[in-house]
Amino acid sequence: MADKARIAILGASGYTGAELVRLIATHPGMRITALTADRRAGESMGAVFPHLRHLDLPTLCRIEDVNPDDVDLYFCALPHATSQEVISALPRDRKIVDLSADFRLRDPQVYAEWYGRAHSALDLQEEAVYGLTEFYRDEIRGARLVAGTGCNAATGNYAVLPLLAAGAIDPDEIIIDLKTGVSGAGRAPKEGTLFAEVSEGFHAYNIARHRHIAEFEQEFSKVAGRPVTPTFVPHLLPQNRGILATVYVKGEPAAIHAALAARYQDEPFMVVLPFGEAPATRHVRGSNFCHIGVVADRRPGRAMVFATLDNLTKGSSGQAIHNANLMLGLPETTGLDLAPMFP
Template identity: 70%
Template sequence: MTHKIAILGASGYTGAELVRLIATHPSMEIAALGANSKAGQSMAEVFPHLRHLDLPDMVTIEQIDFSAIDLCFCALPHKTSQEVINALPHDLKIVDLSADFRLRDPAEYEKWYGNPHAAVELQKEAVYGLTEFYRDEIAGARLVAGTGCNAATGQYILRPLISAGVIDLDEIVLDLKCAVSGAGRALKENLLHAELSEGYHAYAVGGTHRHLGEFDQEFSAIAGRPVHIQFTPHLIPANRGILATGYVRGEAQVIYDTLAAAYQGEPFITVLPMGEAPSTRHIRGSNFCHIGVVADRIPGRVIVIAALDNLTKGSSGQALQNANLMLAEQETAGLMLAPVFP
């Protein structure tokens, strides 16, 4: 059976990445592509790299007949997303890639995003989309909120350690290096090739990055007490990739064993041999996440590092993985593409 899929916000990078992945999916068919600003254009015009595919033209969201759609990916900007999803049929299966339904508490949402939430009821309904940790809830969900790409990377190294109580909860530093496609297709001076290609820098320093809302929510829930980490993202001159370097306190072997056990059998997450550090070049273009654990020379301190592709495992790949669960398909369908190297 082939599922009819709609993608709203198909003219952005995560929309294009969804199309790239779904193109090889054995039981999904793209039935509608919504992009209000590009309505009437073909995908080949907006993304010439997808011109070999037989795809419907872009339409406005209003033009889509959602009764014929089995699942809708929503890759719209945050704030727009909550309004659009609120207006969609409330029995339509939706995977949202925006930030709008990641935070369960309306007050937290408003604190981090600066505006009151416009769909508080949906916020309650939404399931947080970090597949490996919400698998059952996602399989039964109607609305899944894709995680932040930085938030996913940090959680992959920290969640099992917090759950197992093997690290000091008050001494967590997360230094993250992300590639530029994570900033989307926005036209900003600091995203120009001439500015970025030979320069890199920290941003949202001091605990102001919105993905901290996700870390706070999730880590505190797991720990059963407030957990606040230090988190500094850096923008790196590369297209795809997130490398998260975590500084934690605990015993290296215990930490290693905890992570190894947590991801035992997971199709997309690999814990490298003890002492090895991952590289973004080895996961680019794929849904895989590599995790490394290294003991520091200072006893009781450990460095834990994760690498994933922000557009795939950090966003559109995660979304497809969740959609597979929601549609009772093989979880890995369309997602086993090998990384592209070099």
């Protein structure tokens, strides 16, 4: 594209909205023309996020005040159950990347089961493409609407999908033990994410009922060609960013490592560590990279697969930009080659 793509971010006052702004600020193929945040409408982005005050950005406004003639692609970073209504009202000739859960599940009945309400935009659901870039690249390139994955779901999918595709593991023996930073809960005030509730502690949450289970079952079953029901338990870490999943599987460890290395050898943001090494969240912080490691269990024929990524970048906003690059015909790594922050 000769000119930069014009970008609107709906819901810019949340963590994923701020992360989108941070990444697009140095993106050579995109420029932000609209930022919305209904409760903060009329304020500057610098007032809401002081770390962005050096940028020349549009004033926050309401969604209805965005001029679609100034937008080529919308990033929709709104709460779950909000995006269906909002996206339904957007022009049908504009590209959209939705970061909520509203279009991730292909089966409306499954959506209703996990989210407690009927899907209200079935026509849009039919055209939505699941946004796990490395597995749906071709579909995303031609899509109008892409549904970003859950950050926990992305982490587990990266660890497991190549193994199911290669027949390297037993589909009935998958345990995903995942730890995530508190920013995954969003910026809205909640008692359970107060500093005193999270700091100096570590606990499991939404045990056996976390909504990302539905994404695991959808994607695992599709690849395996039969129903797959993993065990998934998320835990809340007393840190801002990062996800680390430890996945316990049944299969030959060397073959498991080989399957992952082969699947991701040409992927720009996927790093498979040498056999026997495990990754750490601090090695991907603030980046669009996912690190994967495989370690043999003491028991023969079993292994531990580790996957780590930054939930706000590779798990959400970085993934969204990766997908948008494809949708806009840009080189897919554009604006995303930033190195992780360390320490």
